Amino acid sequence: MSTVGCEHFQEFKSNPNNLDTLRWVHSVFVVGSSKDKRTGLNYNYHQTKIMNSFCHTCNNRGPNLHACIDCVFFGCLPHIREHTKEEHHDFSLELTYGQVHCTKCGDYIYDSELDEINKTNRKRSDTFHRRLFECSTWNPTEEEKDLLTLYTQRVCITDKSQIGLRGLVNFRITCYMNSVVQVLMHTPLLRDYFLSERHFCKTDSESCLMCILSNVFQEFYNGDKVPLLLHKLLHFIWTHAPHVGGDVQQDAHEFFIETLGLLHKHCAESINHTSHAVVTNNCSCIIHESFTGSLQSDIVCQKCKGVSTTIEPIWDFALDLVPGALTLVECLKHFTKAELLDNFSMCESCGLPRQVTKQLSIKTLPTVVTFQLKRFKKSDEGHGKVATKIQFTEMLDMTPFMSTKKADSPFPSDNMYSLFAVINHQGETSYAGHYIAYVRQLKDHWYKCNDEVISRVGLDEVLFSEGYILFYHKHVLGYK
Amino acid sequence: MPQEYGDRVSLHLDVNNGLDSVTELVHTRLVESGWKDEVRLACRKAIVESGDRVPTVDELISTITPKARALIREKVKRELLYKIEHILMNLEKVGYKDLEDI
Ligand SMILES: [Zn+2]
Ligand SMILES: [Zn+2]
Numbered sequence: 001m002s003t004v005g006c007e008h009f010q011e012f013k014s015n016p017n018n019l020d021t022l023r024w025v026h027s028v029f030v031v032g033s034s035k036d037k038r039t040g041l042n043y044n045y046h047q048t049k050i051m052n053s054f055c056h057t058c059n060n061r062g063p064n065l066h067a068c069i070d071c072v073f074f075g076c077l078p079h080i081r082e083h084t085k086e087e088h089h090d091f092s093l094e095l096t097y098g099q100v101h102c103t104k105c106g107d108y109i110y111d112s113e114l115d116e117i118n119k120t121n122r123k124r125s126d127t128f129h130r131r132l133f134e135c136s137t138w139n140p141t142e143e144e145k146d147l148l149t150l151y152t153q154r155v156c157i158t159d160k161s162q163i164g165l166r167g168l169v170n171f172r173i174t175c176y177m178n179s180v181v182q183v184l185m186h187t188p189l190l191r192d193y194f195l196s197e198r199h200f201c202k203t204d205s206e207s208c209l210m211c212i213l214s215n216v217f218q219e220f221y222n223g224d225k226v227p228l229l230l231h232k233l234l235h236f237i238w239t240h241a242p243h244v245g246g247d248v249q250q251d252a253h254e255f256f257i258e259t260l261g262l263l264h265k266h267c268a269e270s271i272n273h274t275s276h277a278v279v280t281n282n283c284s285c286i287i288h289e290s291f292t293g294s295l296q297s298d299i300v301c302q303k304c305k306g307v308s309t310t311i312e313p314i315w316d317f318a319l320d321l322v323p324g325a326l327t328l329v330e331c332l333k334h335f336t337k338a339e340l341l342d343n344f345s346m347c348e349s350c351g352l353p354r355q356v357t358k359q360l361s362i363k364t365l366p367t368v369v370t371f372q373l374k375r376f377k378k379s380d381e382g383h384g385k386v387a388t389k390i391q392f393t394e395m396l397d398m399t400p401f402m403s404t405k406k407a408d409s410p411f412p413s414d415n416m417y418s419l420f421a422v423i424n425h426q427g428e429t430s431y432a433g434h435y436i437a438y439v440r441q442l443k444d445h446w447y448k449c450n451d452e453v454i455s456r457v458g459l460d461e462v463l464f465s466e467g468y469i470l471f472y473h474k475h476v477l478g479y480k
Numbered sequence: 481m482p483q484e485y486g487d488r489v490s491l492h493l494d495v496n497n498g499l500d501s502v503t504e505l506v507h508t509r510l511v512e513s514g515w516k517d518e519v520r521l522a523c524r525k526a527i528v529e530s531g532d533r534v535p536t537v538d539e540l541i542s543t544i545t546p547k548a549r550a551l552i553r554e555k556v557k558r559e560l561l562y563k564i565e566h567i568l569m570n571l572e573k574v575g576y577k578d579l580e581d582i
């Protein structure tokens with residue numbers, strides 16, 4: 001199906017020069033750049049765009065800036081209408097989304113050829129503009145049409161929707177597993193991945209944790225309200241990773257890391273990866289895409305100040321609880337502090353053993369940052385728990401802990417993270433007691449997941465809780 | 481508008497694609513915070529309520545704009561203010577120095 005604009009636009013189109021003008025104004029003032037297909041040259045119009053994008057009547061830069069297609073005039077919403085009316089100019093182009101307004105019709109018009117202009121120009125752009133993808137007509141494919149006729153029931157997600165909130169049955173002390181599964185179910189990147197069915201299994205799906213988790217996602221989000229029993233997952237863990245899934249209480253963090261490792265392994269097997277290493281730098285599986293960052297370690301010789309740097313991939317940050325550090329930020333400061341090592345270390349530049357300092361910093365941040373507060377001390381007295389309250393906040397700026405501090409850059413580097421889940425441990429030791437999870441759902445709604453029971457809570461309750469594993473998600477996903 | 485002022489603003493917006501990055505950020509935040517869906521619903525409602533005569537986009541803009549502005553989350557406004565302030569402050573420090581070199 002194609003859309004046809006008004007009769008005025010049909011007439012306008014009959015002169016090919018007119019469409020060329022429109023195409024040009026669109027690529028300069030809406031998109032801001034263009035790549036010449038034949039020559040491969042890039043034309044960057046950012047400067048032209050910025051220098052000219054203001055209303056010729058009131059000098060404001062908007063809102064709703066339009067360009068007249070019949071003459072060189074730019075105008076904000078009231079002034080462009082004034083101009084086209086007085087001058088009898090027929091068409092103007094809205095410069096944010098590239099919509100065309102017809103003066104005679106007194107409204108915007110929708111035409112397949114305009115869609116086409118938008119499509120080709122945004123493809124030639126040197127940057128990705130999401131807004132230009134959201135204003136073109138959608139032509140469903142045959143398959144999509146079939147799906148639409150099959151599934152006529154519409155679900156409107158509102159503040160009160162309960163989709164995606166499922167209790168999990170505690171089957172022989174599996175609250176550690178339930179808490180981790182709740183977090184995985186509410187990790188935006190994983191949810192998008194699994195619900196859009198992007199795992200194409202190339203192995204036996206019975207023994208593939210990706211497939212099992214895929215099924216859990218489907219069941220979890222199918223709209224039912226009865227608590228789920230994760231029997232397949234349990235069975236899988238019992239047979240594949242018995243050390244984290246016996247009949248006794250397990251450490252939620254160990255289980256979490258083990259799960260990520262297995263998911264990576266099975267995911268990589270299906271995307272033709274031969275590497276079975278638990279953490280590799282260049283694995284393209286969804287687990288690595290979401291959870292891997294890298295840690296830089298600088299060893300500085302105290303004599304010659306020579307630095308030797310190593311970089312290692314990292315999945316989660318295990319933070320020591322030290323006296324004096326009462327907030328997450330303080331724990332991170334301690335984590336990235338330069339420390340004088342007890343033993344002398346060989347300095348490459350001096351060629352002699354020297355006293356050195358070691359400092360950790362974050363080279364690259366993963367999309368999902370996980371902090372484990374090391375509350376369980378393996379000491380002579382057993383696994384005692386440090387119950388110190390560590391304060392953490394909803395928003396977290398990781399910039400101070402990065403290896404390269406772009407303090408002088410004119411733009412704040414986007415290292416903002418927001419809290420989306422917390423796992424808490426109640427009790428004395430990691431092998432006894434009880435685990436619960438807090439998860440963020442929709443925008444700012446928090447829920448406490450205590451096995452079968454899900455209850456709505458305020459953000460305050462989450463922030464006041466003890467905190468064992470904290471999950472932060474990159475606040476804005478960068479796109480190129 | 482005095483020419484000088486215009487150039488200064490243009491400069492601010494142009495250095496490191498400031499305009500683009502702020503535009504994209506605003507866009508992302510408005511979608512993420514659910515604002516876009518709310519505005520869409522408000523538009524639907526306005527169209528349904530207007531009966532047989534479908535309002536023009538301009539009419540919709542003038543009825544919806546005040547409501548839509550009021551619907552923007554405080555959190556989003558605060559963040560944007562912070563970002564813009566940051567950009568402008570750093571430009572005073574860095575932007576002009578770089579440009580003198582050219
Ligand atoms: Zn104006
Ligand atoms: Zn004109």
Ligand SMILES: [Zn+2]
Nearest residue numbers: 006008102105
């Ligand atoms: Zn018309």
Ligand SMILES: [Zn+2]
Nearest residue numbers: 201208210211
């Ligand atoms: Zn599979």
Ligand SMILES: [Zn+2]
Nearest residue numbers: 264283285288
């Ligand atoms: Zn992997």
Ligand SMILES: [Zn+2]
Nearest residue numbers: 301304347350
């Ligand atoms: Zn040395």
